[in-house]
Amino acid sequence: MPAYLVRRILSVVIVMLGASLFVFVISQLTPGDAVSVRYGDTGTPEQREMLRRQLGLDQSLPVQYFRFVGNAIRGDLGVSHRSGRPVTQEILSRLPVTLQLASATLLIAIIVGVSAGIIAAVKQNTILDVGMITIALLGVSIPSFWLGLMLQVVFGYQLGWLPVAGSGDWRYYILPALSLGSSAAGGLARYTRSAMLEVIRLDYIRTAQAKGLDSRKVMLKHALRNALIPVTSILGLQFAGLMGGAIITESIFALPGVGRLSIEALASRDVPLVQGVVLMAAAIIVLANLIVDLFYTVIDPRIRYD
């Protein structure tokens, strides 16, 4: 296990370096720079040149890149060109909102998706199964921005049950989490169903049923635990999808999270902020996958990383 962990952490470092190089190159290819961001239509050529020097933009690209990586390793992601505030501070001030949204979304996706998957598998080839899988397919297919607008209109505007948008207590997270979670729930339902169907055909399940065990116990204790192994790996990928989906959902529901921050940073060509957000997203996704891998050993004691 320790050797595996070291290997994985090394791979995390390589992935992060790759991500940093990728985002640096991409940000250099996009038009506009910090000087345009700061001055907009104002600023004399002399003022612009002075700011360029102050920000180190007059140095060569490799120098700028290695300075960026060196600072990032020390936890300094630079200063936002737009606001003049440290990038780390900007991201940390928005991260709680995104984490709350992601948690609520995952919770909905797991509860709804896994339950629907189990029911569909147990009731295979019944109307219930077809209904569940059709709904799951819809969940995966409906774009989250459209669903978000519909939820706002129905539950916020027409029924007035929930806030249309904005941030505050937990009620503000219900509609965004439903909008973002529908796709994840649909995907999980389909994977859980397939995994359960594979498992419940195995001999040990037949044996358990032959012994006269309670069928609910057989499904939940014997079958589900094994079926969850592939489903868990999907959760890691779903989490990556959530980070992307949060960009649109947070904009529609006016949630001040990292997703919206990334849109604002991109729209204003705030390169340090874009780099910071991308690195943070990469770090979260890599860590989420690492946690999922380690979690395998908990749900399946046969798995050993030696």
Add this chain to the structure above:
Amino acid sequence: MNSTPRTSRRTPRARGLLAALLLSGVAAAFSSALAQDTLRIAMPSEPPSLDVHVTSSATGFLHGMINATLVARDPYTGDFVPWLAESWEVLDGGTSIRFDLRDDVYFHDGTNMTAEDVKVTFERMMDPEMAAPAASNAGSLSGVTVVDDYTAIVHYDEPFAPAMLNMTNAYFGILSSAAIESMGDGFSQAPVGAGPFKIGRVVPGDRVELERYDDYAWAPPFYENQGAALVDGITVMFIPDDATQLLLIQTDGLDLAGAPPRDVLRMTESGDVGEGADLQSYAYLFAGVHYLGLTTCCERVTDEQAVRVAIAHAIDREEIVDAALEGLAIPITGLYSPATWGYDPEMTGYAFDLEASAAVLEEAGFTRGSNGNFQRDGQDLSFTVWTYNTPESVRVAQIVQAQLADAGIDMQIQQMESAALLGSTQLGEHDALLINYGWTDGGILTYFFHTNRLETTNRVHFSDPEVDRLLEKGESTVDVDERFAVYQELQTRLLELSPWIPLYTPEITYLARSDVQGLIVNHYSGGFNFHDVYFGDQD
């Protein structure tokens, strides 16, 4: 105004709050329950900073509430009126302005405003280390002399005609020198001014809550209310999506929000907006112009004046306004909006005339090809326009495209995100731009046409010694009538050479809840004055 300040709000909100308390019982809901007389305004995005010396997008909604300027602009007449300065005098042929300050002004930190604050504020703005975007709007401002506690003289190296107009802008708000010194770098996070509202809570990316400054007693004379603001505070919420803003104001989640003209028209027709409805509409003319900019360098097809003139003759502005903008705009033939100083309705440029367009091209050696397009040397007369990827810009571009097609000119449209578009124009790799500018003084054209801006904001890469001379003369001519004549001459020259083809000035439309009273639309600065606002029944 028969104002009954701070009347209680409607029952729907009380019901909503009760429900919120029952449902959640959390502190956040309780705090919003207390804020019953707070004006809630939507803005599409958060300004980069609340410090006017850091941001290039200061707004009247926020910065103009926190800061007070030496001089204000009367929303009804456009005249300069006293604010922090009781009076002023232009000295030395326009190279100095003496401001006699009020002695009863106190910043939000409780310190008395003196001439030293004026000096520290303007020197901070002009400090190269500060890199304040507003510095380039200050002309050759070279320093401030403190004559006594309440008299300051602002100096310029050369006469600077837009000086007084700029002094009314939120960028030129006077800041507390004591706070600048004591807060250091922290000042930019929580600037201290002398405006009617002070900064309360800031939730990055979400909202800024402004609190009424109770000691405020120096409102400009055009306000009925000369004391502290009538509302308890202003909450500015950052909501990027138009549809979300609309839903929020319809469900009483906002009091004032920008709304696309299309939606305002639709809702007015359906009775959701207007007399007796929950919402009222407000509009003001944008202090700027949407234009077709034609690149005049780098061997682009638009570098040839005959081509530019032919394009100018081929554009029907009336059709653009009617078909793309629902009539909620005015066609513009000069280079300024009626809300910008320098506007002259007599400036007409090249009129819509397809025959004249064809004649100009034929004279330049173009002939009609079999596909209907004008051609020269076997090549179609064709160019690509870059425009913003917003629905309005794209609709306008499509109509211009159709009009030019009728004139035998092919125009391709390339949509771009605004920062990418503006950041890509320095190399002159574009034929044309369909974008806009906004400012309240005609001197702004220096940014777009002066030769010394070729590397930055002169996006059409235009250079003409006569235009440079007129731009410089316009900036330094203090006499108003003489200056106006300079800008008439400048516009005539620019319209003749046609690096820009002005198209229209849109109306900016807003929706407000009907219980928001006392809202003053400021047509001269483009925006609203909130000092007289209170909540009450419709008159």
